[in-house]
Amino acid sequence: MALDKSEVEKIAHLARIAINEDKIPEYASSLSSILDLVEQMQSTNTDDIEPMAHPLDATQRLREDAVTESNQRDVYQKIAPATEDGLYLVPKVID
């Protein structure tokens, strides 16, 4: 399985990661070799096998729909890159 430059760029966009142009060939080559490794799965017949999401086949635990957390906005925003008036700042999205 060999990925080309445009495929690497497409995946990088999906993952929202900026990759320097000069790094792309290296990524294309290492990702392709990982996919070759992964490809070994295809030789095994898995018809009628139920996919396993959890090692103990547990299901999601539910809880009462009740407030369990107190408001700690100030604590959490202290470690944010940019905030103002209790809001997280990002570059302008709508003109």
Added chain:
Amino acid sequence: MHNKTLVELSQQLASGALSSVELTQHFLGRIKSLDPQLNSFISTTDELALMQARLADESRAAGSAGPLTGIPIAHKDIFCIKGVKTTAGSKMLDNFISPYDATVVEKLNAAGAITLGKTNMDEFAMGSSNETSFYGAVKNPWNTNNVPGGSSGGSAACVAARLAPAATGTDTGGSIRQPASLCGITGLKPTYGSISRWGMIAFASSLDQAGPMTQTAEDAALMMNAMSGFDSKDSTSINQDAPDYTSELNNSLEGLKVGLPKEFFKEGLDSGVQQVIETAVKDIEKLGATVKEISLSTTDLAVPAYYVIAPAEASSNLSRFDGVRYGYRCDDPANLEDLYKRSRGEGFGEEVQRRILIGAYVLSAGFYDAYYIKAQKIRRLIKNDFDNAFADVDVIMGPTAPSAGFALGDKADDPVSMYLSDIYTIAVNLAGLPAMSVPAGFTAGLPVGLQMIGSHFSEPRLLNIAHQFQQATDWHKQTPDAFTK
């Protein structure tokens, strides 16, 4: 005093021969003078440690002390500690001061343990050599030209060099057991769900599991008693009472049925490692066990399936690092998309990016069934394979890793060959089983670990086997020359 086990130190604290402040100062001093050779710590928490030590001494004087009261330990830098920098070995979190404690930290604090500092690790626990850390590689204390293993390499190296009596680690595909093997210490990866994942920075949530890294199995049992137990804050925490992990330590191994998977002893296994493992198994046999060859025919499928499931979960988990709420943000973003892309492009190292990209690829439209669902089906085949084996034997044994600690830089440029260093450990995580690595000997002066894999919830039995092995051998007592004094 640094060559003593956690249990021995605990006895000295109890007898009054030693105070926790003295003990804590001793280890902080060792870290300061010796760790520059190893780089096993990202940060130390001297003030916090000495404050905790004073409180531990006070509570002991007041008549309230448990086995861990006043014992200094190190935490892998993947566990959040309130008010302490928590980096996961990444530039992305170089400025992250955690606003809360991980459950593991909270529990160990409640048991009276002292936090010496945060140990170095592969970035976001992605690696098998500790070379992907933003804070530089960790060196193996047995030979500083070699890797200590990963991703909990800092925890393994600091316990091996006796810079801490015990440390926490996490294991997603072998990250406790493989470095334990390469550094000559004892490591336990518990049954999935035994220890809360809350406050432990996520890599692959269906595989991640915390565990203790110690000199001995007995020490590991005491750490397990403090670390494990149901936590409503972790949606996959097992809702049942945790056992007393020390309860079976002294049982006899008479009648124990050991299985050796023939797939663990074929091409790819270093001959020196193989010799050590064969001798160790004979020693277990002398303790009353019977040994037979078994087959785990899905062995070769584990690494391929893991490199779909783990990256897929990682790409989802690591999407939270967006430069908005915490962590690294790029300078002068042109727009929101540029903010996301450059923060992640500049904040994550190459191996982390590689895994996120693989994850995004296998989850993308049109590939999901061929990769992700296929891997989950293989995951069930692997679990079935273990279930069948455990119908016949009590414990599976073999090497933890195919070789001893390899040279720094040896595999750094070849991800696939690095991935194969976890060939014997990964299947255990896919099946959610408990497993240990126990020091079993040396090859060319480097330690080798014996892996013991049990069925779900068999930790007390695994600890029993490891403890009995350690009563009959002294591999776990060996220390690297440069760090003995």
